[in-house]
Amino acid sequence: MTKPLVATGHFTGCFGCHMSLLDIDERILDLVQLVEFDKSPINDIKTFNRPVDIGIIEGGVSNSENVEFLREFRKYCKILVAIGSCALTGGVPAMRNTVPLKECLQEAYLDGPTIVNGVIPNDPELPILLDRVYPCHEVVKIDYFLPGCPPSGDTLFNAIVALLKGDALALPYELVKYD
């Protein structure tokens, strides 16, 4: 029997959720027994090679590249799990959402007190910023949410194992936290 495929991805955030995934310590050996990793920063596979069973994503959606990658995840993953505050709510990056993007850019690149001859970055290589930071579910359908900043290693491990076994996702009280 082939092992279920798992992919992971990150958008706008701090990568802390991936760190937390590694925080399951030696249980990572159990996890490797259970699944095979496809596209993921953990194994540095950069593109999807085939449809995968579970996609796990962290980070909010703040630019054109995030949108394209998130849509790709949705396309390739049977089940898509958003993890962490940024993916779920926009998180700390979304603090810019109450200030119009133009004002943010002007302050950061043109009018700030330390700027001389500033210019708003415009290299075609750079992703284009969205008007605000979006939670993942506002861009594609998300099947499961795991809150936390980051969700703890236990939360992630329990959830992934439950999903693999097809069990109901019942997390104990102390594992569901927004911070």
Added chain:
Amino acid sequence: MSKDAVTFTIDGVEVKAKPDQTIMEAADAAGIYIPRLCYHKDLLPGGHCRVCTVRVNGRPANACTFPVNSGIVVENDTEELKALRRDIIEMLFVEGNHYCPSCEASGKCELQAMAYRLELLTPQMPYAWPKRELDATHPDVYLDRDRCILCGRCVRASVQLDGKRVFGFENRGAQKRIAVDSATGMGDTDLSAKDRAASICPTGCLTIKRQGYLTPVGKRPYDKVPIGSDIEKKQAAG
């Protein structure tokens, strides 16, 4: 219990109450927790949040103001009410700017704790991202309106507990906000950090300066047990 005690039921459990009590007060005394946010036992009820909505003989009513009556049938812990209350919590999250990861109220915030208790994994209603004004003019207290849920506790506490009138409301509808009794900022009011109003906020909207993040994660009030456990414990003990 005096001879004119009132008897009624909450979710089928018989509760005895004094005739002048509200459903909320009677339930608390009986060790039954009715979820609430704007209610505070030391204040007159405000009826803002509607989280304590129960069904009284089938009709929705808020427990914090509704008087007990002999024979009424109160529904509280039902799937229907849980879902309705969860909607309210979700609305509060998307109408304000609640950045839980960086908020010093995390772990002791009653809004957050209510979300946990009602098993809201994440808000999915459309976010408003309102622009809200921060008031840091007071030497000892912050007013961060991003986190305000307009529960009015500070407004009531200032009048009812502190004998002042530091806070009030301003505007209506989605523009409604907490106002302070000065033409400039909170620093020009007679608010003291020792006032009950300064520390009665259920979220991190009003916070005492230089007191943030003192309790380590894991030791904060709602890290391990759901909000309302203290009231329910009374029942277990009784």
Added chain:
Amino acid sequence: MAEDMRSLVNQTVERFGKDRHRLMDIARALHARLGYLSEETIGHTAQALGIHRVEVRDMVSFYSFFSRKKQGKTVIHLCNAVVERMKGADAVGRAFERELGIHFGETTPDDAITLHHTACIGLSDQAPSALINGIPFTNLKPEDVPGIVKAIREGEDMLNMPQAEVDSNVRRPGEVIFAPMERGAAIRKAINMTPESVINEINKGRLRGRGGAGFPTAMKWDFCRKAKGNAHYLVCNADEGEPGTFKDRAILQECPDLVFEGMTVAGYAIGAREGIMYLRGEYEYLLPSLERVLAKRRHLGLLGENICGCEGFSFNIRIQMGAGAYVCGEESALLESAEGKRGAPRDRPPFPVQKGYKGEPTSVNNVETLCCAARILDRGGEWFASMGSRDSTGTKLLSVSGDCEHPGVYELPYGITVKKLIDMVGASDAQAVQVGGPSGRCLAPKDFGRSISFEDVPTGGSVIIIGPERDLLECVRQFTEFFVEESCGWCVPCRSGTTILLKTLEKVMEGRGSRSDLANLEKLGKTVKTMSRCGLGQTAANPILTTINGFPDLYEARIKHEEYTPAFDFKKALEVGCEAAGRNLELEGIHV
């Protein structure tokens, strides 16, 4: 200058007896003089009344007719309610913007004219309409605008303008309201009876409240009469703000005596010495004539001490002006407002009959109800009960507007079918009929056989006809927007829920919705309905809920047949970023 203002404030506060309960009147007087209420004025007012600045600001900031920013000398409030927009208010609005060179919400650079939108001002039958410094302008056309602006600029008396005219527009008078009356007849009958027998006579007529809820009037009076208090109050609710309602306007124009007669009878029945008519701010233009009628009645001994020679029966009426807030039509919000506070509804119990105005037993009755009461005293409960249907006796005033040939006020016996009504008003081809305004329900043709009555389709009076060519969902959207604007903000489900309903509806209308959005609308609508504090929130989802029910195909046609579709608009989300960085999606071949 500052001292001038302080003395003006002091004089004004003095004029209203330094009474904190009269803060609405004080603020109105100062607003009329100064054009706006600055933080400085607010501070002086608080000081003069011996209250806190935050309390005055709390009240002032609530009402749409109070401005805290400097306004032009002339303020134009163009009505943009649903019916007004059906009749071309948008084109009139554009004409004003063009002529004045400003947008809505702005003031001309010379501080002469400010332009605002406002919710329904009770002129849907003569739309498009506007209030210019409180003076009503009706049947406006874009081509009228240059002349009006010119007249304002030249300082002409606006009352002389041909558009400054309100027709009472009573299309069909009935036997109860628009019939001839003899001043004092009902009062004289009443004072020869005990208050209990007066209530009993009303009970015989089985009179129910005309505001829409239909509470039995006799029962309300009886509760109020029996409630213990230091004083009892009678309040006439003349704050008809439900979009599409204007029947009280017609009453107050045509037969104000009947209303005051009813108030006096009610005062006698419940044991009140003071009556308050809470008149919506939009109807300020009716105030002078109403005051004249009150003066006349005082002169005739129909108001004041020992009325009609009845020893010990004293009753007076004052008119309390509102200042632009729909929610004040809700009786407990109205009482808060009459006490000089923000119009936030109260939790019940206690009900106003137990603790109302100033915490004393108060009966709040609709204008039309009080007219019915006066007529019942005059002609008897049995006569009244012989009209209408079993549970809905008497006649009902209907304000008919929208896509019909003969908009106006109709006094008809209860029980008339919607079909008969639309034939009568020249709207046989209606796509839908909104009965009871946005807070009521939207009826589809399959429901046109239903009758207007408490037992079937109740209404406070608003009947809006939506013609076959209209985009019904656009009407629903505007109704929902109205509730967003008018929510008082006290409770969460109404303050926040209405906004989310609107966003979700707009997503569906933009063609971005799916079945899950329709499910969300219904679920959220139920939450707002069940959890809200007062009638405003409890009915705010009705436009959506009743049309999902009556016109499911309209929604089906707008959604994508997928399980879930995001609201996200990639192209729109990139617009600002592209502009700021000088990027071009097409040139760079970025596919959205």
